Every structure is written in C-alpha cells, then in structure tokens.
Amino acid sequence: MEFSGTHEEALQDGTLAMNLVWYNHKGHIIRSYMSQYPEKVPTDSLDLSFPALRGASGAPVLSERQGAVIGMIVANVERHLLPAQVERIEHDARLTEERRYFLPFGKAIGWPHLKEFADSLGIRPTSAAQ
Secondary structure, three states: OEOOOOEEEEOOOOOEEEEOOOEOOOOOEEEEEEEOOOOOOOEEEEEEOOOOOOOOOOOEEEOOOOOOEEEEEEEEEOOOOOOOEEEEEEOOOOOEEEEEEOOOEEEEEEHHHHHHHHHHOOOOOOOOOO
16 A cells, blocks of 8 residues: 555645545565664564555555555665666667666565554554454
C-alpha cells in the first residue's frame, strides 16, 4: 500500500485538508532478515519485490492471505549487482552504446520490531487490530 496520490485540497469553508489517496501494489517478500544497517540495533526487515514509490514511506505492508499488517515501508535498497534491464545499441562495428537499469527493492521494517516499539510506548492495539 502507498499514498502517492495524496494531495492538499481546500474544503468548502476555505480550510486546507490532506486528501489521503491510497493505492495497493501486489508483490512478494523477497527476503526476511535482521538488519543492522543503517539501523543501529538488529531490526526485523523485509525486502519487497517492488520499489518504494513516492508517498510509500510509512505505508503498511499487508499479507493478502491473513489480511494483517506485517510491516511498514521505510526505504529502497539495491541488493543485486545485476541490472534488471540492459539496453544495447550498436551504431557500427566500432561503436556500441549500453545502458543498464537497476530496479531497487522496497525495504520494510517487520511487524515484530514495530510491535516492540509500540509496546515500549505503552500503545495497545484495539480488539479489531489484534
């Protein structure tokens, strides 16, 4: 889930409000691991099969099967050294142009770390969220 369509709009009385427009992107968890960089403490993390788009930071990662929040999108990371796409143009026998496009993975902080943080603040989920 991400909020790239979010924008400010004026209400009828002239006050400004944020209109949260959300989009779902279906993907996969590529990897689940304990990250220590850039985090200073070991943090449950998930690499996602799609990059985090503008407006995705802080958006929940939902499990389609369980319908539960399993993480929160925080960044993009490039884990692989191989490009996602290579474009090669041969002009003549002596000149070849090549472009390499890398597609980052989205990075999410896993639910166990978020729950631990919420517990440290004394935040308890409502019965619907449990």
